[in-house]
Amino acid sequence: MSTPPPTGPLVTRETLAAQLRELGVRSGETLLVHSSLSSLGWVCGGAVTVVRGLLDALGPDGTLVVPTQSADLSDPSVWSNPPVPEEWWDTIRATMPEYDPLVTPSLGVGVIPETVRTWPGAVRSAHPQTSFAAVGPRARHLTDGHATDCRLGERSPLARLEALDARVLLLGAGYDACTCFHLAEYRIPSPLVKVGRPGPAGWEVVTEVSITSERFDELGHDFERDRPVVRGTAGAADVRLFPLADAVAYAQRWLAIHRPRAEEI
Template sequence: MPVPAPTGPLVTRDSLCADLRETGVRPGEILLAHTSLSSLGWVCGGAVAVVRGILDALGPDGTLVVPTQTGDLSDPAHWGNPPVPREWWPAVRASMPSYDPLVTPSRGVGVVPETVRTWPGALRSAHPQTSFAALGPRAAEILAGHAPDCRLGEHSPLARLEGLHARVLLLGAGYDTCTSFHLAEYRIPSPLVEVGRPGPDGWETVTEVSISSERFDELGHDFERDRPVVRGRAGGADVRLFPVGDAVAYAERWLPLHRPREEEIQHPPL
């Protein structure tokens, strides 16, 4: 069968940079980017061109941050996509390799974050399940001190990003990917859960705040209605820009009203 012709629009490194600048990305700022490569169109150069285009828009003084989560480093008892047989659980726990920020690949966040993770000069935070990677002059400051018992709370890069007045870039991605909302879960009454994972000395369990992206799409819809969100287009993708701090503050008010505790997932996938 003949291979179908690619569908557009055509996106290049230069066109992406121009679209981001036109939308409002400022040279020298800090961006926490959530991306969907497929939403952009036909990207000449793929994920590498996307990373270069964002870095071009930020300039040499800007810093790009992306989530590089590793939800597979978790208790197989809670896996659902796909699940594994119960009789495998002990062997999986015993043999699962521990997190290594240099070699452990990200999972479930797309090809652009994985490209950033492996970029020359990239740094990565230390949390074994909810790490972030960054490129730029503020990378070390943002990623330092990511506590092993604080996935996305006060001792994570999210709080640093809030304090540095960073903005979120949704590049073809929806509000369901917006990790900034999770920081609000640490500031409202939230249940605690036991989280299992491989550690340097074998299987370990830590007590953590329960986090879930349930209803984040609804939260984002209301946030965009009530708060100033910069909107634009890049290729075929919708672009949204807004401060991390605004997203967190809005979620602190919204979540207790719209997502009662009984709706929360006690062992959510990362």
């Protein structure tokens, strides 16, 4: 049986950078990118080409930021995809490696963030489950000081991105992946939860604000309807570009109305 030809379009570093500039990505800006490599088409050079294209569009004075989450550093009792036998839980908790920003791989955010994480000059924030990696002149400022008991709130890179007037680029990703909406969850009454993870002294449990992407697709639909969002394509991928602060402010109002949640542990 013959192998079918690849699905296009053909994407190169040059075509991607040009399309991003046409959509309005500005040289020198700070950009939080959520991405899907498979959505782009046939990319010559894969994720490395995409990162180079993004950095070309941003220029030497721009800063690229991506989520590099490691949700597998969590309590095995909450794992569902797949679950593990209960008799394994204690052993997993006792032997799970501690988070190391230089070594711990990202999980569930795609190959492009993992490529950024290992890029020359990249720096990564300290939260063991919801870190961000960045490349560029503002990378250190954005990633330093990520509190280990604040996943995506005021002491995370999201708040610093907001203060720097960063923008969000959804490159083939949907609003369900839009992490800045979580910053709004910290600004409305939200429940608190106990979160287990490996720590410097062994297994630890911390209290965190509960976060969920539930209804983020609906939130994004309404945000796009009501606020200015640049829409277009890069390769075969749908692209959306918008100010992070605008999205957070809209989400704060929207979530308070459409997804009320009691404040409780």
